Amino acid sequence: MKSRSVPILVAAMLVGANIVHAQEYHPIIVESPGMQTGQTMPRDYTPDGRNISPPLEWRNLPEDTRQIAVVCEDHGAGNPPPWVHWVVYNIPGTATGLPENLPIYANAPMPAEIAGAVQGENGWGRSIYRGPAPPLGQLHNYNFFVYALDAELDLPPGLTQQELMERIEGHVIGRGAIVPFYRRGPMDTASAP
Amino acid sequence: MAEDQRRTISRRDLLKGVGAAGAAAILPGKVDEGSAQPASPGAGTDPGRARSFAEVPRPRRLENLTADEADTLEAIMARLIPADDLGPGAVEAGALNYLDRALGGFLAGEREEYGLNLAALDRYCLSSRGAPFVELSTTDQDSVLIDLEGGSATGSGAGFTGSSASFFAMVKGHTWQGMFGDPYYGGNAGFIGWDLLRYPGVRLGVSAADQQRLEAGELLPERRSAYDSEMFEKATAMQRAQGGVEHGD
Amino acid sequence: MATRLPGTDVVVVGLGAAGGVAVLPLVDAGIEVIGLEAGTWLTRRDFAPDEIRNNVRDWPMAVQKANLEVPTTRATPDSPSFRGSSHPMMNAVGGTTLHYWAQAWRLNPWDFKVVSETTRRYGSSRLPAGTTVEDWPFDYDELEPYYDRIEYEIGVSGQAGNVAGNVDERGNRFEGLRAREYPMPPLRWTGFHERMADAARDLGWHPFPGPALINSQAYGDRAGCVYHGFCNSGGCHVDAKAGPHTTTIPRALETGRLTVITRAHVIGIDADRSGRATGVRYVVGSEEFIQPAQVVLLASYTYENVRLLRLASSHVYPNGFANNGGQVGRHYFSHHQGAPVSALFPFDISAWYGLPAQGVAVDDFADDNFDHSSLDFIGGGNLWAMSDRRPISAANGSTFGRAPSWGSEWKRYIHENADRSHGSYIQKTTLPYETNYLDLDPVERDPLGFPVLRVTAQYKQNELAIADFMQDRMEEWYRATGATEVSRGGLGNAMGLSTHAFGGTRMGDDPSANVVDRWGFAHEAPNLGILGASVMGTSGAHNPTLTVQALTWRTAEHLVKNWSSIAGG
Numbered sequence A: 001m002k003s004r005s006v007p008i009l010v011a012a013m014l015v016g017a018n019i020v021h022a023q024e025y026h027p028i029i030v031e032s033p034g035m036q037t038g039q040t041m042p043r044d045y046t047p048d049g050r051n052i053s054p055p056l057e058w059r060n061l062p063e064d065t066r067q068i069a070v071v072c073e074d075h076g077a078g079n080p081p082p083w084v085h086w087v088v089y090n091i092p093g094t095a096t097g098l099p100e101n102l103p104i105y106a107n108a109p110m111p112a113e114i115a116g117a118v119q120g121e122n123g124w125g126r127s128i129y130r131g132p133a134p135p136l137g138q139l140h141n142y143n144f145f146v147y148a149l150d151a152e153l154d155l156p157p158g159l160t161q162q163e164l165m166e167r168i169e170g171h172v173i174g175r176g177a178i179v180p181f182y183r184r185g186p187m188d189t190a191s192a193p
Numbered sequence B: 001m002a003e004d005q006r007r008t009i010s011r012r013d014l015l016k017g018v019g020a021a022g023a024a025a026i027l028p029g030k031v032d033e034g035s036a037q038p039a040s041p042g043a044g045t046d047p048g049r050a051r052s053f054a055e056v057p058r059p060r061r062l063e064n065l066t067a068d069e070a071d072t073l074e075a076i077m078a079r080l081i082p083a084d085d086l087g088p089g090a091v092e093a094g095a096l097n098y099l100d101r102a103l104g105g106f107l108a109g110e111r112e113e114y115g116l117n118l119a120a121l122d123r124y125c126l127s128s129r130g131a132p133f134v135e136l137s138t139t140d141q142d143s144v145l146i147d148l149e150g151g152s153a154t155g156s157g158a159g160f161t162g163s164s165a166s167f168f169a170m171v172k173g174h175t176w177q178g179m180f181g182d183p184y185y186g187g188n189a190g191f192i193g194w195d196l197l198r199y200p201g202v203r204l205g206v207s208a209a210d211q212q213r214l215e216a217g218e219l220l221p222e223r224r225s226a227y228d229s230e231m232f233e234k235a236t237a238m239q240r241a242q243g244g245v246e247h248g249d
Numbered sequence C: 001m002a003t004r005l006p007g008t009d010v011v012v013v014g015l016g017a018a019g020g021v022a023v024l025p026l027v028d029a030g031i032e033v034i035g036l037e038a039g040t041w042l043t044r045r046d047f048a049p050d051e052i053r054n055n056v057r058d059w060p061m062a063v064q065k066a067n068l069e070v071p072t073t074r075a076t077p078d079s080p081s082f083r084g085s086s087h088p089m090m091n092a093v094g095g096t097t098l099h100y101w102a103q104a105w106r107l108n109p110w111d112f113k114v115v116s117e118t119t120r121r122y123g124s125s126r127l128p129a130g131t132t133v134e135d136w137p138f139d140y141d142e143l144e145p146y147y148d149r150i151e152y153e154i155g156v157s158g159q160a161g162n163v164a165g166n167v168d169e170r171g172n173r174f175e176g177l178r179a180r181e182y183p184m185p186p187l188r189w190t191g192f193h194e195r196m197a198d199a200a201r202d203l204g205w206h207p208f209p210g211p212a213l214i215n216s217q218a219y220g221d222r223a224g225c226v227y228h229g230f231c232n233s234g235g236c237h238v239d240a241k242a243g244p245h246t247t248t249i250p251r252a253l254e255t256g257r258l259t260v261i262t263r264a265h266v267i268g269i270d271a272d273r274s275g276r277a278t279g280v281r282y283v284v285g286s287e288e289f290i291q292p293a294q295v296v297l298l299a300s301y302t303y304e305n306v307r308l309l310r311l312a313s314s315h316v317y318p319n320g321f322a323n324n325g326g327q328v329g330r331h332y333f334s335h336h337q338g339a340p341v342s343a344l345f346p347f348d349i350s351a352w353y354g355l356p357a358q359g360v361a362v363d364d365f366a367d368d369n370f371d372h373s374s375l376d377f378i379g380g381g382n383l384w385a386m387s388d389r390r391p392i393s394a395a396n397g398s399t400f401g402r403a404p405s406w407g408s409e410w411k412r413y414i415h416e417n418a419d420r421s422h423g424s425y426i427q428k429t430t431l432p433y434e435t436n437y438l439d440l441d442p443v444e445r446d447p448l449g450f451p452v453l454r455v456t457a458q459y460k461q462n463e464l465a466i467a468d469f470m471q472d473r474m475e476e477w478y479r480a481t482g483a484t485e486v487s488r489g490g491l492g493n494a495m496g497l498s499t500h501a502f503g504g505t506r507m508g509d510d511p512s513a514n515v516v517d518r519w520g521f522a523h524e525a526p527n528l529g530i531l532g533a534s535v536m537g538t539s540g541a542h543n544p545t546l547t548v549q550a551l552t553w554r555t556a557e558h559l560v561k562n563w564s565s566i567a568g569g
Ligand SMILES: Cc1cc2nc3c(=O)[nH]c(=O)nc-3n(C[C@H](O)[C@H](O)[C@H](O)COP(=O)(O)OP(=O)(O)OC[C@H]3O[C@@H](n4cnc5c(N)ncnc54)[C@H](O)[C@@H]3O)c2cc1C
Pocket: C013, C014, C015, C016, C017, C018, C019, C036, C037, C038, C039, C088, C089, C090, C091, C092, C093, C094, C095, C096, C097, C099, C100, C101, C102, C103, C104, C105, C232, C233, C264, C265, C266, C267, C299, C300, C301, C302, C304, C357, C499, C500, C531, C532, C533, C543, C544, C545, C546, C548
């Protein structure tokens, strides 16, 4: 299907716009049990479902990865773009992914496998995951970026995507992405999840 | 001269004192076991304070909302300002009572909006989380409220009259009024809203010495309604013109 | 059918801050006056310390006629216009002084001479592009005796900074010379005010307590302020806040020469064939009356002053009363009070029992009190740190990103911080521009069928540059006082509706650029006087009411002295 190539293209462009020397990065392979690049996102990762954070898995990290950061952004929204859905960082370099459904309360503990990780502020001003809510009928792409960092940065909670990018500049040694899309249809009460 | 006048007023009000304040704090919201918290911080400093909201659960008397609407609203209010280890919340303060009464008076123009949007909320909850709002877990309730607040529930087609964010803002605004407004309007039972803020209370006059005591943390909170003083007209000029006034709405 | 009433000497339209003052010098001189007021009398019993009624539900404004004629607003002639549901001003005997903040500022001498002083000091190229600003037809010294008169007649508390050239560092060292001290000492300061003042001094600034039309101690038969904390948008239950309803109007009524008619909604000004005013038409309920008068004084606040003139078209005035020169509605501007800065402190600031007129002012960056050679604007702003807090508004305050705005986390936050935030109030020089004006809305009407006013106005580069500069100063001040968080609002765009609305019937010697002459009487209709900030051509960096009242007294006194030439025509 033709439309599937679009998200990949967009992602590549935007990575280039965001981080200066895109080609220098070591490519991380990002996967998710429930999501694929160029596929629609399951409802439960959106406000049409439970709006919980999706699970992510990553492979092929650079050898000297000490820490990992994850950001989900939509470059088709925001003024100026991107609209940020999720910011997670201080993830231990040994982690192999993020489990589904990270807490929505600031004082709730993170799952043991990512102990120490914190969430940053999204576009709604909250330090939690909030999934796609594009205008009815519009298709938007959601870039889940994974950054490998060469240092343990111990960043404070609540950073915005922009603040995070400033703080990790010079420490990014690898990067990967998964880019599903989402389009809202008219609500279908019969198919409750 | 002003000093004297002020002292007279407050002495008279003191005589009426706590009883009047208690009377103003009528009709607490439905109190369930879990939220019948002990007094909020600082409550111990004033032994005479009425705490009837926690002690005497009364049946809910609705003037305007249906029982289902009231249940949903109360469930929302319980998440907006929850009863927790810091003390009671909006439900215990009778914020619902404030809103219910106001919907027959000053807020009558918003009555219909409440009905339509509460129905939309339940459609949205059913479709996204599989159950009406009152039946969701508190975490899912919070998640729904976050989506309402951010406007994300709007595009779902649930049928909010405007953005889900404006419905959220309306409920939140009225909950805050019911929690932190003068108890005369039916909320802020037992002054728990003012205790939460550490508000030192409505006084008709505050001397320089009172201000210094406040700054030194030594001023005891005053807990009474503005209308416990006989000197104030309860009706607005508009209501006077139309004749008759039952309560503050 | 309208009932034609017996004539009177003077009819005053609106008994607010301006009209309510004008009546006194007139009746004292033996002139018969009828005051037509759209609102009613309110009393101390109406002023409960009730945040829901006063602040949330906008009472007493909610009972107002003004709310039925809310003007539409738009930024520029090309942008869409909006119509809100509430009008900021009051309809009552005493007008907006019932619930205003009562800061009682004089203008700075520079404000009277913006054009010539800017040209002299920096060159005429520094006057912003597109501005229509003019020098006032007279200077500060001309108005000083009238400021003095109002300060004593009505009662202002404050600390003088410059009595006849003797600078007193406790007061405002930048103020124009004043003949004598204020009649009352300033309102008291709290510990937080002292702290802000100390920090300002450490920055090399000159803090001082602001002046207020509020008694700091008993004055005449009125009590001193009791600091109960419900002054903002609320009336005063001890009458410490000064307004014509507690001062000049009762005094004028005692003479027996003032008749006050309430619920009198003026809808028209009549002219004879020579263009002189013959009286006004008003309605009470569904009855219409014609009130003939030898002199008409229009004092219904800027928006209604302009609207009544524009509505009153006739053979002599096809485009509205006294508008054959096309100046009615022009040179409009409203104080830039936006671009706020707020702060969070790590300690309680005990602001619950205060009032917006109580606080610390800094005028080091107001008007031309500082060198603008290397800056990209003229004028400046007054920094004002006041006391003002009530429970609902405190609970609605920003959490400075430290907590969400509801839920348990918020509860913990607000329990600790409800009394730890502070918001600044910064009034900034705002100029009139060619493209900012008032006219009648082509679509929207009031319930009587008359078009409402349309406000087309936008802050321009000079205002935005001041706003940016003042935000820097305010942030500096907060940080020096120990703030742990400081946040800023946007710099502003459309002017919107304002409680400080200026121009529209500007005062000046040149009839081709101004509606009223240097005395406040219309160039085209010499027995029509106009009172209020609608005659002011500059805003300064301070609230307008004291200046409005000083100008009013001066206009009334001029009328008394020239009665036969003005009234007799
Ligand atoms: C909340 C608030 C705070 C303020 N704080 C300050 C402050 O601290 N310092 C300061 O200097 N200024 C302050 N102001 C501004 C101040 O109130 C005005 O400058 C002042 O009231 C203007 O005087 P005025 O007589 O022109 O208008 P008003 O005082 O509003 O009086 C106009 C009168 O005209 C009547 N009227 C209107 N239309 C008609 C009609 N068609 N027929 C008959 N009567 C009519 C109205 O009912 C009203 O009584 C504040 C305003 C507000 C709203």
